[in-house]
Amino acid sequence: MMRTRPLKVALLGCGVVGSEVARIMTTHADDLAARIGAPVELAGVAVRRPDKVREGIPGELITTDATALVKRGDIDVIVEVIGGVEPARTLITTAFEHGASVVSANKALLAQDGATLYEAADQHGRDLYFEAAVAGAIPLIRPLRESLAGDKINRVMGIVNGTTNFILDAMDTSGAGYSEALDEATALGYAEADPTADVEGFDAAAKAAILAGIAFHTRVRLDDVYREGMTEVTAADFASAKRMGCTIKLLAICERAADGESVTARVHPAMIPLSHPLASVREAYNAVFVEAEAAGRLMFYGPGAGGSPTASAVLGDLVAVCRNRLNEATGPGESAYTQLPVSPMGEVVTRYHISLDVADKPGVLAQVATVFAEHGVSIDTVRQQGKDGEASLVVVTHRAPDAALSGTVEALRKLDTVRGVASIMRVEGE
Structure with a gap:
């Protein structure tokens, strides 16, 4: 039987991703209610620019006071898509203190200070879900946290940034130089006006820290990840790679040491054989290759960014968290029991x-x-x-x-x- 009282959801941020989350919540309300077992109600939206027209969102839901919204006490789930470390960290921990569970897409915060969020969620008996933080619509966090929870993961290697993959793929297929490929990516909307976070590997490094922490059950922070950008990759490098039967990708690589006593996490451009599954990942797509002791080799592939793909991951987490609220349960929290050191590069x-x-x-x-x-x-x-x-x-x-x-x-x-x-x-x- 479906519960008639709706679960109340508050949205922090209403940009490309947030507005798509709100749209899906509205247009697929009946389906979401059937899947959850109760209707979900958008109860508030915190924004910085209240005068901006936001189609489909009633004006009375808009507020610039995010702190007051997370302190309301009647909110069941907070969806955080504002990004950055602060004020997101304070808003999330305050939400836990006032009884809400949290769905976040904030890779920077999770990589830099995920431990604080995990501890706050555990202290208040609430959920912290973040599928959208790493690879957009690709189901990756939940398989690592749940489907492979009984296995031993030894390596995670992948393409986790669509902008850099588009640029490198253009250089590979057309022979263009880095600057020309970046200009094309910018013109098509794949690269930001300031692409530094992507092309210098900061975005991928944050995702690597999150993946390594989950895969190896140990705390890995952003500062633990070796990072090298791709701005120095040249057409000559691609020519050399082709002579070796390889191509070049910006990879996030997380590995367990052979003796099992430490882990490493790194992001850098690398040559990979054309026979490797990651070599065929084209344009702005992402793919992550997981090597587990019992499951063997698994690959997760799909669009890793954009409003709709990221919103899909957010909504998947929202359904899971809402189900947990109905059942007065919580999903998996932090698993860092191994406390393995992170070895230097x-x-x-x-x-x-x-x-x-x-x-x-x-x-x-x-x-x-x-x-x-x-x-x-x-x-x-x-x-x-x-x-x-x-x-x-x-x-x-x-x-x-x-x-x-x-x-x-x-x-x-x-x-x-x-x-x-x-x-x-x-x-x-x-």
Whole structure:
């Protein structure tokens, strides 16, 4: 039987995502009520610009006082889509204190201070759901928290930013340079006027912190994630990747150490073989590859951003949280029992592609090979091209610690015969 008293929902933020959440709540009200077991009522919407026309939202629901809205006491669920750390953190913890559960899409806050939110939710016996914080419409957080809760996850690797994937895909397919591909992404609305958070990896790093924490049952903060942007990726890098049967993606990689005693989380551009499932992810799509001990390899794929896809994830969480409210229960909270340390980037072991500008004369290759050997980095392949006293040397290594590779590059730069290190890129997915 359906309960007749509606569950009251308050919305913090009414931009692209928030307005779509409100629209779906209104147009699919009957379906949502049937799925939840009670009707849901939009009881208030906190915004910064109250004079803006918001189609389908009654004016009496609009307020600029978000604090008063979360303190009302009659709100069952707060949906937070304003982003940023403050005032979102204070508003969410205040909502818990006044009896509301929370659905959030706030990756920055969860990555920087998720522990505070988890503790507040647990203290007040309320839910904190955040499917929309990582990969838009792609069901990912719930499978990691629930479907794979009985398994041991060893690795999570994925494309978690649509803007960067669109740019890199354009560079790969058209041969365009970075600037041209970014201009195209901006013109089509895939890139913001200031794309720094995307192209420098900040957005992906926040998502990596969230994924690593859930996958490995340990607290991983944004500061724990190694981050490297993609602005230095060139058409020459793509040409080298193609010669190796690879392409280039900006990847978020979270790994459990072989001995199980630590974890790593990192974001950087990398070459991956064309045979890897992530290599075929095109345009602004996202995909995350999960490796679990019992389940094996799983891949989650779909649109990772945008108003409608993100709203879909928010509404999925809203249905789950509302069901819990009806049953006077709560869903999964924080699982950080392992308390594993996060190892520094220097301990990460992978392969590398290094492109050097060198003098075109005898003995150069021997000098370069000696430097690699002295730092314990084994060479897999070497390709050399030279003309008129100028030469390029491309070295692909076997697996080695990142610290060893850094030491190698530093020593190479000191050689008189090495005129510059044109490119350094990790090789993943093999």
